[in-house]
Amino acid sequence: MTVTSQVKPEDEMLNWGRLILDGVSYSDMVGARDRPKEITWFDYWMNLANEYEQDAERKVALGHDLSAGELLMSAALCAQYAQFLWFDERRQKGQARKVELYQKAAPLLSPPAERHDLVVDGIPMPVYVRIPEGPGPHPAVIMLGGLESTKEESFQMENLVLDRGMATATFDGPGQGEMFEHKRLAGDYEKYTSAVVDLLTGLETIRNDAIAVLGRSLGGNYALKSAACEPRLAACISWGGFSDLDYWDLETPLTKESWRYVSKVGTLEEARQHVHAALETRDVLPQITCPTYILHGVHDEVPLSFVDTVLDLVPKQHLHLVVEKDGDHCCHNLGIRPRLEMADWLYDVLVAGKTLTPTMKGWPING
Amino acid sequence: MTVTSQVKPEDEMLNWGRLILDGVSYSDMVGARDRPKEITWFDYWMNLANEYEQDAERKVALGHDLSAGELLMSAALCAQYAQFLWFDERRQKGQARKVELYQKAAPLLSPPAERHDLVVDGIPMPVYVRIPEGPGPHPAVIMLGGLESTKEESFQMENLVLDRGMATATFDGPGQGEMFEHKRLAGDYEKYTSAVVDLLTGLETIRNDAIAVLGRSLGGNYALKSAACEPRLAACISWGGFSDLDYWDLETPLTKESWRYVSKVGTLEEARQHVHAALETRDVLPQITCPTYILHGVHDEVPLSFVDTVLDLVPKQHLHLVVEKDGDHCCHNLGIRPRLEMADWLYDVLVAGKTLTPTMKGWPING
Numbered sequence: 001m002t003v004t005s006q007v008k009p010e011d012e013m014l015n016w017g018r019l020i021l022d023g024v025s026y027s028d029m030v031g032a033r034d035r036p037k038e039i040t041w042f043d044y045w046m047n048l049a050n051e052y053e054q055d056a057e058r059k060v061a062l063g064h065d066l067s068a069g070e071l072l073m074s075a076a077l078c079a080q081y082a083q084f085l086w087f088d089e090r091r092q093k094g095q096a097r098k099v100e101l102y103q104k105a106a107p108l109l110s111p112p113a114e115r116h117d118l119v120v121d122g123i124p125m126p127v128y129v130r131i132p133e134g135p136g137p138h139p140a141v142i143m144l145g146g147l148e149s150t151k152e153e154s155f156q157m158e159n160l161v162l163d164r165g166m167a168t169a170t171f172d173g174p175g176q177g178e179m180f181e182h183k184r185l186a187g188d189y190e191k192y193t194s195a196v197v198d199l200l201t202g203l204e205t206i207r208n209d210a211i212a213v214l215g216r217s218l219g220g221n222y223a224l225k226s227a228a229c230e231p232r233l234a235a236c237i238s239w240g241g242f243s244d245l246d247y248w249d250l251e252t253p254l255t256k257e258s259w260r261y262v263s264k265v266g267t268l269e270e271a272r273q274h275v276h277a278a279l280e281t282r283d284v285l286p287q288i289t290c291p292t293y294i295l296h297g298v299h300d301e302v303p304l305s306f307v308d309t310v311l312d313l314v315p316k317q318h319l320h321l322v323v324e325k326d327g328d329h330c331c332h333n334l335g336i337r338p339r340l341e342m343a344d345w346l347y348d349v350l351v352a353g354k355t356l357t358p359t360m361k362g363w364p365i366n367g
Numbered sequence: 368m369t370v371t372s373q374v375k376p377e378d379e380m381l382n383w384g385r386l387i388l389d390g391v392s393y394s395d396m397v398g399a400r401d402r403p404k405e406i407t408w409f410d411y412w413m414n415l416a417n418e419y420e421q422d423a424e425r426k427v428a429l430g431h432d433l434s435a436g437e438l439l440m441s442a443a444l445c446a447q448y449a450q451f452l453w454f455d456e457r458r459q460k461g462q463a464r465k466v467e468l469y470q471k472a473a474p475l476l477s478p479p480a481e482r483h484d485l486v487v488d489g490i491p492m493p494v495y496v497r498i499p500e501g502p503g504p505h506p507a508v509i510m511l512g513g514l515e516s517t518k519e520e521s522f523q524m525e526n527l528v529l530d531r532g533m534a535t536a537t538f539d540g541p542g543q544g545e546m547f548e549h550k551r552l553a554g555d556y557e558k559y560t561s562a563v564v565d566l567l568t569g570l571e572t573i574r575n576d577a578i579a580v581l582g583r584s585l586g587g588n589y590a591l592k593s594a595a596c597e598p599r600l601a602a603c604i605s606w607g608g609f610s611d612l613d614y615w616d617l618e619t620p621l622t623k624e625s626w627r628y629v630s631k632v633g634t635l636e637e638a639r640q641h642v643h644a645a646l647e648t649r650d651v652l653p654q655i656t657c658p659t660y661i662l663h664g665v666h667d668e669v670p671l672s673f674v675d676t677v678l679d680l681v682p683k684q685h686l687h688l689v690v691e692k693d694g695d696h697c698c699h700n701l702g703i704r705p706r707l708e709m710a711d712w713l714y715d716v717l718v719a720g721k722t723l724t725p726t727m728k729g730w731p732i733n734g
Contacts, residue, residue, distance in 0.1 A: 017394050026387045027702035055704065059711070063719070066530060067707040110530070163433060163477070335394035337422065340434040344426070352430070 018332035021339070023156045024077050042090050045082030049075040049097060056104070069108030076101040076152050084148060085254050087261045092181075095150075099178055102128075102152035109155070111162060118171075120195045123182040126151075127171040127196055131205050132162045139210035139234075139350035140167040142196050144189075144226075146217030147258055150177030154216075160343040161214075165351050167206055169196050173222065175262035184264040187278035193226035197233065210234050210350040212290075214342070215241060216330055221279050224314075227292060228284035235349045237293040237342055240330030242302045243285065243309045245276045250301050285313035291349050291356055293320040295338060297327025298365060307363060316358055320345065323362035385699035388706070390523045391444050409457050412449030416442040416464060423471070436475030443468040443519050451515060452621050454628045459548075462517075466545055469495075469519035476522070478529060485538075487562045490549040493518075494538040494563055498572050499529045506577035506601075506717035507534040509563050511556075511593075513584030514625055517544030524581075527710040532718050534573055536563050540589065542629035551631040554645035560593035564600065577601050577717040579657075581709070582608060583697055588646050591681075594659060595651035602716045604660040604709055607697030609669045610652065610676045612643045617668050652680035658716050658723055660687040662705055664694025665732060674730060683725055687712065690729035 020026055035044045052075035059068035076098045083094020106113035113128040132138055141161050143154045151170035158168040172178045173192040175185030201208045212235035215223030220241015227236035260271035294310050324331050331338040348354040402411045419442035426435035443465045450461020473480035480495040499505055508528050510521045518537035525535040539545045540559040542552030568575045579602035582590030587608015594603035627638035661677050691698050698705040715721040
């Protein structure tokens with residue numbers, strides 16, 4: 001593939017707010033920015049991943065598993081941001097390393113992430129489940145990654161959910177992480193969400209009637225479609241998601257490259273056609289029957305017309321709409337508060353069993 | 368008092384690594400840096416403290432205590448950094464607000480911070496104790512603030528200690544926080560540490576034989592003297608501390624102002640004389656009889672001769688010396704790793720009861 005953009009990944013990826021909230025160390029980002037010229041972006045982060053891993057191995061030998069888990073999680077995030085938005089051989093190297101490091105971290109996290117090796121339509125699909133402390137059964141939240149994020153990156157948000165008494169489940173769907181080599185981005189992500197619902201309903205520690213889905217960015221699109229198509233889901237959060245890709249022209253050059261990469265096509269025009277068809281949800285949104293939280297930032301590349309679409313199509317009685325007037329994509333620039341709001345809303349719906357009244361916060365934006 | 372320095376506090380205080388590790392939101396720091404010219408530094412942070420408090424009150428009303436505690440903790444940190452390194456009326460306004468906000472946060476933290484109202488030599492001295500989950504009795508770590516930090520600011524480090532099964536206790540000594548109005552910086556901080564040891568040994572939830580002291584920056588000086596003078600202490604950490612103030616001339620202008628402020632004297636020369644006498648520990652360091660962890664960054668303003676002093680005077684068999692060649696004051700620029708090291712060392716000594724061998728890491732620096 002020819003990369004048509006001249007923007008360097010590090011220019012576009014340096015969303016410091018996002019990375020820090022997701023657990024990347026501020027000092028490591030400063031180090032990346034100020035690194036010697038002869039060290040590439042990729043090498044800087046991959047070397048750092050090695051350092052964290054070595055530190056973690058030392059910690060395990062000393063019986064300090066808690067620190068080892070934290071350090072391996074940091075290592076996995078370093079590998080993620082090494083490969084982030086590169087579309088050559090670095091991509092798979094970084095992805096493979098992230099998978100390996102997270103797998104080492106999983107049993108050492110607190111609570112641990114237990115690996116379940118599902119196979120869906122002949123494709124291996126590992127699912128990581130974390131169960132909160134205390135007597136179960138517990139509600140659960142299935143977390144969906146986006147265009148550039150995978151099952152290894154939601155650790156911090158998982159912790160907010162776990163702290164509130166809910167389990168978490170993460171996996172890679174079509175076009176993401178470990179599934180990418182087997183299947184490109186497609187129009188059937190909800191099938192894989194449902195496979196995870198199957199898994200969770202079979203676990204004694206999980207409450208079958210209290211399983212939610214939460215997706216970020218492209219994951220927010222998948223979450224909406226999953227909620228529309230999977231009646232067993234008890235709640236849905238679309239965190240910086242979208243209903244369709246009519247706004248393709250507004251995407252940044254590297255995001256378009258990324259769509260092309262995960263679509264496994266040769267040209268941006270083919271990518272546009274493919275994702276436009278695959279990510280259409282408007283036909284199914286009226287089928288949503290569970291409480292649905294939509295978080296949208298006014299400064300997102302996803303245009304405000306998304307909110308109109310939601311108001312048109314998602315049944316009003318289920319809608320909890322939050323529009324942040326100062327928010328960017330996923331409201332990463334607003335700190336932890338939007339994340340606390342989502343975690344507490346999940347607690348209200350799944351743990352406390354509150355019946356929520358339909359809500360519109362921040363909308364209309366000049367209202 | 369006349370302020371002799373023309374450096375603005377925000378220039379000196381913007382140690383982003385420190386603030387982020389202590390729990391200040393990256394997005395709030397960006398907001399502070401990029402705030403409109405007509406909003407002062409002080410007003411920016413105090414307004415933000417109000418916002419967090421209002422958010423927290425809303426959370427309490429909804430039954431979301433966990434988020435409320437987090438938000439009030441954020442509010443308290445905002446008030447801290449509003450007043451940080453100002454020496455006029457803003458100082459006491461910010462300090463009082465921080466005290467008020469932390470007091471509201473305390474019962475909502477996880478685990479909660481329980482307030483004990485001690486009186487030492489007629490001076491009220493509130494102590495906050497946090498007890499980890501699980502059956503006790505637990506070891507405990509007394510945490511000492513420094514020149515510009517108080518009992519309200521060690522939340523993140525407390526959490527690392529609590530996660531490893533140890534309780535925490537925080538208070539303000541002479542010259543700090545709530546005690547400042549009653550008593551200036553003096554040469555008897557260890558008396559107040561001992562009062563906290565008295566408190567802790569009277570609690571059923573605490574193991575009397577496993578109480579440590581950990582102090583940061585100036586608190587590291589207090590920790591060393593406390594360990595030397597209080598035989599009931601089972602371990603000591605000096606985190607970016609110092610043994611004496613022979614290096615006065617190397618201090619930054621605002622730090623000198625700060626020494627003068629907490630000494631309640633009129634001139635820098637009086638301040639120098641006062642703190643030089645009050646913070647001398649070399650006469651007592653040979654009395655230390657517990658395992659003692661010294662963390663020092665080579666790029667600290669505290670000169671490397673401190674390490675020589677430690678090696679000369681602290682009994683070798685008790686010494687765990689870590690010199691970080693790339694570290695600044697308190698190694699805030701190195702991310703979470705030095706903090707994990709200290710927390711794990713406390714675990715080894717207090718929880719696991721390991722007998723540690725004397726250690727020198729990173730020393731000699733070219734060795």
